[in-house]
Amino acid sequence: MTGQATTTWISGPVLRARAQGGFLLREAVTVGEQRLLGEVVRVARDEITVQVYEDTSGLRPGVRVQGSGQLLSVRLGPGILGNIFDGLLRPIGVGTERAGDDPWVLPGMRESAAAKFGFKPRVSVGDMLRAGQVLGDVSTGNGYAQRCLVPPDFPPGQVTEIAPAGSVADDVAVCRLRDAEGGEHAVTLSQRWPVRIPRPVGQRLPSDEPMLTGQRILDCLFPIARGGTASIPGGFGTGKTVLLETVAKWCDADVIVYVGCGERGNELAGLLAEFAELEDPRSGRLLLERTVVIANTSNMPVSAREASIYTGITVAEYFRDQGMNVTLMADSTSRWAEALREVSGRLGELPGEAGYPAYLSSRLADFYERAARVRTLGGATGAVTVLGAVSPPSGDFSEPVTNHTRRYVGCLWALDVRRAQARFYPAIHPLQSYSSSARGLARWWHSEGCTRWEQLRRRFLTLLEEEAKLERMARIIGRDAMPARQRLVLFCAQLINQAFLRQSAFSEIDRYATPQRQAVMMRLIGSFIDSAEQLLNAGIAPEEIASAPIFRALMRMGEEIPEGDWERFSELDRELAATVRRLTGQRSEAEAGD
Ligand code: ADP
Ligand code: MG
Secondary structure (H helix, E strand, O other), rough: OOOOOEEEEEOOOOEEEEEEEEOOOEEEEEEEOEEEEEEEEEEOOOOOOEEOOOOOOOOOOHHHHEEEEOOOEEEEEEHOOOOOEEEEEEEOOEEOOOOOOEEOOOOOOOOOOEEEEEEEEEEEEEEEOOOOOOEEEEEOOOEEEEEEEEOOOOOEEEEEEEOOOEEOOOOOOEEEEEEOOOEEEEOOOOOOEEEEOOOOOEEEEEEOHHHHHHEEEEEHHOOOOOOOOOEOOOOOOOHHHHHHHHHHHHOOOOOEEEEEEOOOOHHHHHHHHHHHHOOOOOOOHHHHHHHEEEEOOOOOOHHHHHHHHHHHHHHHHHHOOOOOOEEEEEEEEHHHHHHHHHHHOOOOOOHHHHEEEOHHHHHHHHOOOOOOOEEOOOOOOOEEEEEEEOHHHHHOOOHHHHHHHHOOEEOOOOOOOHHHHOOOOOEEEEOOOEEEEHHHHHHHHHOOOOOOOHHHHHHEEEEEEEEHHHHHHHHHOOHHHHHHHHHHHHHHHHHHHHHHOOOOOOOOOOOOOHHHHHHHHHHHHHHHHHHHHHHHHOOOOOHHHHHHHHHHHHHHHHHHHOOOOOOHHHHHHHHHHHHHHHHHHHHHHHHHHH
8 A cells, every 4th residue: 555645835845744644665656547657755543744756836736746656767679779868768859849949847746658679588488687798788779788687686586487589569578587585587578676775796806907098198197097087177168068978978988978067058958959969989870879968957846856866877887787888967966956955945944064964975875886897696897987067157166056965976087267267178187187097097008008008197296386386486486487398398288289189079080089199199299298307408498499390280289280190290209309410419519519
């Protein structure tokens, strides 16, 4: 018997109701005739408090609340990939019917209707199966192979029935299992999972493989591991959205989960239109086909936004459990935290820092801690990597969301207003950012043949640090008054910034770089720095070194030399050697003439 209740009080997305029968904390409920979806967030003896995930305007006291007996959950299945959903994984429409391009959602909207998919069994009657094991392959028609697993909360059991290869609806049993006690369990292609509970795994694995983004400043200076986490704080207009979208387009994940959280609807519609046309460089197919978009734009009910990041990560775990590498991006977690704050206020909770509830920090932890590289229950390897944008009000990184997030992430990619204003993109500040995975990933770069990766990375960072100090000095005493060695540091740092870290998301050639191209560029810049020091020691002025044509050529290599054109990079190598010979030769001639 599921509980029923009668609404006594409504405030925005929150209502209280007099309960008849039992309700569970976090139980999913429906409200009124429209069957608006809600979740029980507080249970007292005869009163429940419900957070409603839809527009509550027009609701009155007296309206009925119907329990479901189940925790708030979403239906995960093969039909998710390539589609767009609201914060509770209900399909949403874009563009048509409603004004403007904003995504829209209908009140009381249901989950996707059952659909048919191709199924091919991998097990036979009599086989013993455990939770998380693959029992068949699923094809969706767009070419991305998916799998059907024994749900993670099933006891071990013996196959008593298995569907033959063919087309099956995702809500009918493809397999029946009998457990040790004789209980029967039916497996369907689509399966429910409560969003706030992490899906279980076999084992967490160390993160020693990079999640490549194609962005040099990230992959080489602040790399993220598969299963790692990164926070991207940045004020308005510093490039958070462009960065997340760029990573979504070019990173080496099998599946992308993009959570658009409280950002403008037209931005999201733009993203969808772009993804729908963008060819995936790895498969030659459309990027959208391996993307799941979860949208709770600013025009949609605020409370569903609170659930959306958990829904997003649940979807990511679902694909991870099939042995895939998934990258989830959330833009922006600040809008999510604002939703949390608003709902908390309606619940009458005591506000903490900046009005956020005291549990802001633990909720952020709940989210980021679900990122991992794992051995799945079924024995496969998969990962969920999480990137979250943070938009601190007026760009102040000491505010609560930025601050608490920092405690739970392995990488910080801090966007800098001054760099953005100078149109230096990506505007990641090399001195405010960090990665705790760099050491662990050095071995990977080594195995790819880039043996000096760790050394060059440190060298670059040290030069950039020195640059920051010297610039302050240059402002006071003037650049000309500085010693030659320091002037050379400034030229080398300029080269690192302009030739390596700067990378336009809109450049056909440079919008992404393979690790091979990144390694070649890194090595070339390293060679230039070595040569420049050698020249300086031979008495050549820094200005003379920096005015050599090779300096300009290196500056432009990102924009000019495409992937795979290794010959042109080798030419730069030869030109650098020739420059060193020419400058030292001139010098010794001049000396001989003295
Ligand atoms: P935010 O999401 O932080 O408010 P956006 O990502 O919307 O900022 O970026 C604002 C503008 O900055 C973009 O419209 C674009 O013109 C420019 N921009 C940001 N990042 C890049 C980039 N990596 N390459 C080129 N232009 C960029
Ligand atoms: Mg943005």
